[in-house]
Amino acid sequence: MIRILCVGKLKEEYLKEAVKDYLKRLSKYTKVELIELKDSNINNEKDEIQKYLKTNDYIISLAIEGKELNTLEFKKMIENNFINGNSNITFIIGGSDGIHEEIKKLSNEKISFSRLTYPHGLFRVILLEQIYRCFKIMNGEAYNK
Amino acid sequence: MIRILCVGKLKEEYLKEAVKDYLKRLSKYTKVELIELKDSNINNEKDEIQKYLKTNDYIISLAIEGKELNTLEFKKMIENNFINGNSNITFIIGGSDGIHEEIKKLSNEKISFSRLTYPHGLFRVILLEQIYRCFKIMNGEAYNK
Numbered sequence: 001m002i003r004i005l006c007v008g009k010l011k012e013e014y015l016k017e018a019v020k021d022y023l024k025r026l027s028k029y030t031k032v033e034l035i036e037l038k039d040s041n042i043n044n045e046k047d048e049i050q051k052y053l054k055t056n057d058y059i060i061s062l063a064i065e066g067k068e069l070n071t072l073e074f075k076k077m078i079e080n081n082f083i084n085g086n087s088n089i090t091f092i093i094g095g096s097d098g099i100h101e102e103i104k105k106l107s108n109e110k111i112s113f114s115r116l117t118y119p120h121g122l123f124r125v126i127l128l129e130q131i132y133r134c135f136k137i138m139n140g141e142a143y144n145k
Numbered sequence: 146m147i148r149i150l151c152v153g154k155l156k157e158e159y160l161k162e163a164v165k166d167y168l169k170r171l172s173k174y175t176k177v178e179l180i181e182l183k184d185s186n187i188n189n190e191k192d193e194i195q196k197y198l199k200t201n202d203y204i205i206s207l208a209i210e211g212k213e214l215n216t217l218e219f220k221k222m223i224e225n226n227f228i229n230g231n232s233n234i235t236f237i238i239g240g241s242d243g244i245h246e247e248i249k250k251l252s253n254e255k256i257s258f259s260r261l262t263y264p265h266g267l268f269r270v271i272l273l274e275q276i277y278r279c280f281k282i283m284n285g286e287a288y289n290k
Contacts, residue, residue: 012166017159070260114259115215116275126271130261 001031001088002131003057005049006124007095008039015121022128029135030082034124039095046100049092058087059107061099062127064117066110075134077109083138091127093120146176146233147276148202150194151269152240153184160266167273174280175227179269184240191245194237203232204252206244207272209262211255220279222254228283236272238265 010016019034026032037048053059058081069077081087092099092107104110113126136142155161164179171177182193198204203226214222226232237244237252249255258271281287 012163014159014162014166018157018163021157021159068260071262074261113261115213116219116258117216117278118271119274119278122270122274125267126263129264129267133262133264 001033002026002082003052003088003090004032004034004093004124004127005037005052005090006034006093006120007037007045007048008120009036010121010124012121015125018125019128022125022132026128026132026135029139032128032131034128042095042097042100045095045097046103049100049103053090053106054088056087057090058082058085058109059090059092060109060111061092061104061107062094062113062123063099063104063110064112064115066112068112068114071130071133071137074111074130075137077111078131078134079138081108093123093127095120146178147171147227148197148233148235149177149179149238149269149272150182150197150235151179151238151265152182152190152193153265154181155266155269157266160270163270164273167270167277171273171277171280174284177273177276179273187240187242187245190240190242191248194245194248198235198251199233201232202235203227203230203254204235204237205254205256206237206249206252207239207258207268208244208249208255209257209260211257213257213259216275216278216282219256219275220282222256223276223279224283226253238268238272240265 023032082089168177227234
C-alpha cells in the first residue's frame with residue numbers, strides 16, 4: 001500500500017478533482033491512501049504525522065534539500081521497496097513550514113521533485129501523477145502525455 | 146507581456162480550470178497569453194511555434210536537459226528580461242516528443258523544472274503557478290501556499 005500524508009485541506013475545487021482522478025487511475029494498480037492532516041504549527045504537524053508512521057514502512061519525506069531523481073530512478077525506488085520488498089511506502093508532504101527535522105531524520109529517504117518551490121496543494125497532484133506514471137511504466141504501458 | 150506556447154489541447158476539465166484560475170490571478174500583474182498549438186509531429190509543431198516567435202522576444206524553452214533554477218533564480222530571470230528589460234518573454238512547452246532542436250537552438254534559455262518527466266498538460270499549470278509566484282514575490286506579497 002502507498003500512503004501519502006499531507007498537511008492542510010485543498011481549497012481549489014480543480015485540485016480536489018485532480019487528486020480524485022489520479023487516485024481513481026491508481027486504484028487499478030495498488031491501494032493508495034491519502035491522509036490530510038490538520039494544518040497547524042510544525043510541532044503539532046510532527047505529532048500528527050508520527051501517529052501514522054509504522055516501523056516497517058518505507059518512509060519518504062519530500063523536501064527541497066532531498067535527492068533529485070529522474071522518473072526512472074523514482075520508479076526504481078518504488079519497485080525496490082514495494083514490488084520487490086514487502087514494505088508499504090509512506091510519502092510525507094509538509095505544510096507551509098515544511099517537515100519537522102525529526103520526521104526527516106527518521107525517514108528512509110529525502111527526495112526532491114524540483115529546486116523550485118511548489119504550493120503543497122498542487123504538489124499532491126504532481127506526486128500522484130508521478131506515482132501513476134511509475135505504475136504505468138512498471139506495467140509496460142506507454143505513458144507519454 | 147508573457148506568452149506561453151504549448152502543444153495540444155487540455156483534456157481534463159480540472160486542468161482547464163487550473164489554467165483559467167492562474168491566468169486570472171496573473172492578470173492583476175501582467176498580460177499573459179497562452180497559445181495552444183495543434184498537436185502534430187515535431188516538425189510541424191516547430192513550424193507552428195516559429196510563427197509566434199519574434200526577434201525581440203526573450204525565448205525560453207522548457208526542456209528536461211535545461212538548466213535547473215530555484216524559485217528566486219527563476220524570478221530573477223523574469224525580472225531581468227521583463228521588468229528591467231523591454232522584452233516580452235515567450236515560454237515554449239513542447240508536445241509528447243519534446244521541442245525541436247532548431248527551436249531550442251534559437252532560444253535564449255533552456256530551463257528545466259525537474260529531472261522528472263511531467264505530463265505537458267499538468268506542466269502548464271506548474272509553469273503558470275511558478276510565474277504567478279514570481280510576481281507575488283516581486284510585489285512583496287507573501288506567497289507560501
